[in-house]
Amino acid sequence: MTTPSLAPPVRIGKAAVGALGMLAAATGVLEAVVSPTLPLLQRELSISRAEGALLSIAMLITGAIFAPIAGNLGDRHGGKWVITRLMTVVVAGGLVSAVAPNLPVMLLGQVLQGAMVGAMPLSFILVRKYLPPGESGVAIGVVSGLFLGGGMLGTLIAGPIAEGLSRHWMFAIPTFTIIVATLFVHRLMPNDPPARTGAKMDWPGLVLLSGILLTLMFVLAMVPDAGGQPLVFGAVVVFLAALVAGWVYVERRSPTPMVDLRMLAKPAIWSSYVITFAVCLGTSSSMFLVPQLFEVPAEAYGFGASATDIGRYLLPGAVAAAISGPLSGVLARRFGASAVVATGIGFLSATLVGMAFIHTEVWHLVIGKVLVALASGICVTAMVVKTATSVDHGDTGTATSLVLVIRVIAYAAGAQLGGAFLTAATPAGSNIPAESAFVTVFVIAGVVTALSLLVVRTLSKGVKE
Structure with missing residues (x-):
């Protein structure tokens, strides 16, 4: 073509x-x-x-x-x-x-x-x-x-x-x-020339990658009920592992791989993906928990909010998410992506742990949601920028698209994490989970996010800040 x-x-x-x-x-x-x-x-x-x-x-x-x-x-x-x-x-x-x-x-x-x-x-x-x-x-x-x-x-x-x-x-x-x-x-927009002239599409790699993503989504959907059907869940996980092994085998031998595995081995790239997953998992957990907490009846430990009330409470967080992208680009240009990401992760993990123990008023959760949206948006946008500028021009689309894929997977995983804990903590005959389930998931989300600080320094290896 x-x-x-x-x-x-x-x-x-x-x-x-x-x-x-x-x-x-x-x-x-x-x-x-x-x-x-x-x-x-x-x-x-x-x-x-x-x-x-x-x-x-x-x-x-x-x-x-x-x-x-x-x-x-x-x-x-x-x-x-x-x-x-x-x-x-x-x-x-x-x-x-x-x-x-x-x-x-x-x-x-x-x-x-x-x-x-x-x-x-x-x-x-x-x-x-x-x-x-x-x-x-x-x-x-x-x-x-x-x-x-x-x-x-x-x-x-x-x-x-x-x-x-x-x-x-x-x-x-x-x-x-x-x-x-x-x-x-x-x-x-001017017509941009192809970066890989004459390269053929890696159809086997494409089919296997699509199979991996579909199977992974299915695995995440099964997580809340995995205990009830362990053999089926285990079989699907084994099938997923086989697909991953097959994809790696095909990509390593393809003359024009869909994803160059050597690119994934670059410290700046794999660390970006790890950080993106951790940040988005923590963010997604809070996105799932906060509306649920708003909806819990006031006579229990929640606020008995209606759908309209919840939408109004979440609006400031949505505004914060919208401004986080441009703000991240400016901050990364001024201070460097690594410094911006480290600061964002610190704020995000502290906010998530704080929400675990301070959620007795509506404004506690509204402010927490704003800080989560702002810090998460800044981190993820900085990761996209860092990924885009850490690869050759011919790999920009592939490398940044994988950030978006990991973001989707992490959001699904975070929601399933929250759903599994709330379901397990809901007594028989009731539709109100124990408050401890919210505390536990908020803490887990904060700890997972904080652990990504361990690889922030890797972002600068092999590339100029």
Whole structure:
């Protein structure tokens, strides 16, 4: 496959970065509309809670698969060439979701929408090619922050649009915005040349990696009930290990591997992935626990908050998450990624442990959620920037897409960790878990996050800060 390209200019302007940011915000909105309207979708599509749970994670699973594929294709064929075609898939998914009359069609739309996760590593490819290192870090932070900001906006407007217009429009409006933003990217972003001219796609590696991600998600979903079916759980874990071994074998022998294992062996890369996993697991645990704690009846130890109240309490944290991306890019440029990450991890782990023992007032949890969102966003964005600048240009998409994949896996693992402890601590005949379960998970999340400090110094090995 040949890709037409022009010689890249020295740099791009703010308008081009703004177009990428607009696209990130629009995809963030589309990604977020299902979660707050899930009860409405369950009613209108006549689906059960279990089927609703499947609908809520369909995009998450397919996004984890799409991200490395999109990043790899972007490295091979150019970021702009791939992102415009990828958005065609996303737009198709948004339109299918908008008109879906039943669950199978809605699931198809969500699977297609999962391609949007691949837009992030493709955007990182483009800003790194056309901006100097310091400015590219800030631009990556801006794009990441606008994606989170779009998610916050989608969470806020999905319900009013669905109830005031219809569920169809909550998918259609952000989809039309994605079309406009894609046209701006196509118009303002120069054609970037492929970084790996003539390289063939590693199909065996792609199939095995997809199998690994799907099986891993299945393993995480089984964790809360693993004790009830240990043989099945053990068999799935063994199958996962076999897939990993097969993937490593294939990638080591492929002339054009999907993921260069030598790249993963770089200290700056593997340490970035370890830190990303620990930080996101801790963050996800708190994201799961805080709404649950708000909902616990006031006569027990909670606050008896309604869904509307919970949304209002979580809003400051969503705002903090939105500004954390640009802030991280600026701080990393000024103080270095390692210093920023170490500080963020310190704040995050201290906040998580603090929330374990101080959660008797609503404002305790609101402030804790703000600090968690801010520290986590700063750390993860700094990891994306560090990863992008620690590899050759031809590996930018692949390396950064794996950060996003690890983020998805860690979020799933953190939620399952919280769910398993709360389920185990709920007495028979009751739906209120023991308060000690919240304390335990908050402490575990804080300790896991703090342990990632052990590898922060490794970030600077082999690369310039």
